[in-house]
Amino acid sequence: MASGLFKKVLIANRGEIALRVICACKDLGIQTVAVYSEADRHSLPVRFADQAICIGPARSARSYLDIPSIISAAEITNVDAIHPGYGFLSENAGFAEVCRVSGIKFIGPDPEVISSMGIKERARAIMKEHGVPILPGSEGVLSSAEEAIGTANRIGYPVILKASAGGGGRGMRVCNSAEELPNLLAQAQNEAGAAFSSADVYLEKYIRAPRHIEFQLLADEHGNVEILGERECSIQRRHQKLLEESPSPALRAEVRKRVETKLKDAIKAIGYSNAGTVEFLMDEKGDLFFIEVNARIQVEHPVTEMVTGVDLVKAQIRIAAGEKLPEILGGKVERRGHAIECRINAENPENFQPSPGRITGFNLPGGIGIRVDTHAHQDGVIPPYYDSLVAKLIAHGRDRDEAIQRMKRALDLFVVEGIHTSIPLHKRILNEKDFVDGNFDTNFITRWT
Numbered sequence: 001m002a003s004g005l006f007k008k009v010l011i012a013n014r015g016e017i018a019l020r021v022i023c024a025c026k027d028l029g030i031q032t033v034a035v036y037s038e039a040d041r042h043s044l045p046v047r048f049a050d051q052a053i054c055i056g057p058a059r060s061a062r063s064y065l066d067i068p069s070i071i072s073a074a075e076i077t078n079v080d081a082i083h084p085g086y087g088f089l090s091e092n093a094g095f096a097e098v099c100r101v102s103g104i105k106f107i108g109p110d111p112e113v114i115s116s117m118g119i120k121e122r123a124r125a126i127m128k129e130h131g132v133p134i135l136p137g138s139e140g141v142l143s144s145a146e147e148a149i150g151t152a153n154r155i156g157y158p159v160i161l162k163a164s165a166g167g168g169g170r171g172m173r174v175c176n177s178a179e180e181l182p183n184l185l186a187q188a189q190n191e192a193g194a195a196f197s198s199a200d201v202y203l204e205k206y207i208r209a210p211r212h213i214e215f216q217l218l219a220d221e222h223g224n225v226e227i228l229g230e231r232e233c234s235i236q237r238r239h240q241k242l243l244e245e246s247p248s249p250a251l252r253a254e255v256r257k258r259v260e261t262k263l264k265d266a267i268k269a270i271g272y273s274n275a276g277t278v279e280f281l282m283d284e285k286g287d288l289f290f291i292e293v294n295a296r297i298q299v300e301h302p303v304t305e306m307v308t309g310v311d312l313v314k315a316q317i318r319i320a321a322g323e324k325l326p327e328i329l330g331g332k333v334e335r336r337g338h339a340i341e342c343r344i345n346a347e348n349p350e351n352f353q354p355s356p357g358r359i360t361g362f363n364l365p366g367g368i369g370i371r372v373d374t375h376a377h378q379d380g381v382i383p384p385y386y387d388s389l390v391a392k393l394i395a396h397g398r399d400r401d402e403a404i405q406r407m408k409r410a411l412d413l414f415v416v417e418g419i420h421t422s423i424p425l426h427k428r429i430l431n432e433k434d435f436v437d438g439n440f441d442t443n444f445i446t447r448w449t
């Protein structure tokens with residue numbers, strides 16, 4: 001290991017991802033500091049980190065999103081670096097900047113890169129400039145309803161209005177005709193202004209039945225970039241991913257190769273470093289179009305890890321410590337077999353309502369080809385304040401059929417009592433002929449309900 005590696009890392013997150021980062025640090029011989037809210041006092045990250053500091057009450061605004069509390073915890077414990085996980089402060093350029101001025105390494109891209117990728121219309125322009133395909137749409141932010149109508153008439157309806165600073169599906173409107181465009185534009189601008197403190201909205205072609213396909217990348221601080229294949233995340237409900245797999249059963253090898261080559265150039269030119277994901281939509285013809293960059297580790301990263309054998313979180317830490325990608329990866333990255341992840345959420349499978357509470361009975365599946373990333377345990381509590389993720393169940397096989405068979409077996413052996421979970425929903429998905437045939441798009445779940 002390079003001598004410059006960190007001695008101690010603070011994890012500014014909770015739940016399974018906090019535990020995942022602790023595991024990566026243990027593998028690297030790095031000490032860890034967990035920060036926690038009062039609701040997470042008895043959680044596994046608190047138990048397994050070397051040190052733990054309470055940073056505030058349950059409400060995230062006063063704990064996991066409270067930058068001064070987190071920085072104080074980092075200073076008291078004298079850490080070298082902070083891993084933000086996903087969600088919370090992971091894509092907050094201001095937080096990355098505060099870390100920098102405090103002399104603490106933020107394990108992620110530079111604040112300037114985070115903020116330019118967070119302005120979607122700008123990220124879109126950068127990708128276009130480097131030959132990455134984007135959907136036809138407006139040149140930048142819309143300045144008037146007339147301009148929006150002119151653009152939409154040129155590219156054809158339907159179109160989608162999107163908030164440039166958007167996230168979580170907010171500030172988006174699908175529009176079918178010129179008549180309804182001015183009204184929908186005003187709505188999108190208002191919603192964007194209220195949610196993101198920027199009313200900037202742009203427009204692009206709307207794809208009615210897209211597949212969601214995203215590429216995992218790693219980039220070091222010396223200009224080396226590696227694309228680690230794609231993940232298919234089309235099984236969603238209300239834009240929330242439920243099941244992800246790698247490789248995509250629908251992506252043509254020639255399209256994969258072309259997009260990966262262009263992406264590599266674009267990522268290099270942006271000066272991106274650390275792990276990231278570039279999201280695309282696939283149209284009915286099988287072509288890919290860029291939609292956004294997620295400048296952080298993703299929930300679904302384990303499917304890429306199973307197929308490539310690369311520990312992405314470990315790679316993030318080593319990149320942040322200044323190591324070079326060829327050393328970290330140790331040669332050509334092979335892609336082996338097929339992996340699927342099911343997100344086991346605490347929710348009622350009938351109506352998708354959250355189902356927090358105490359776990360009264362618990363059995364984790366195991367056996368060949370199965371991995372479980374979880375912070376849940378017997379008598380543990382899933383609090384109502386945060387996301388409802390209980391566990392990520394990942395199956396790997398030589399091919400897609402074997403991965404599906406192993407996943408079905410693991411779902412049968414996975415017992416969570418005391419709360420409702422999405423286990424029955426996943427069993428149903430895996431038994432659907434269209435899923436097994438690889439024949440689906442992002443409307444797959446909507447068609448059931």
Ligand code: ADP
Binds near residue numbers: 208292442
């Ligand atoms: P957010 O950052 O709010 O999640 P995205 O740009 O990632 O916004 O889009 C979220 C989801 O909205 C996509 O996964 C897709 O389902 C849908 N969507 C976005 N743009 C389009 C489009 N041009 N055509 C069809 N669906 C779209």
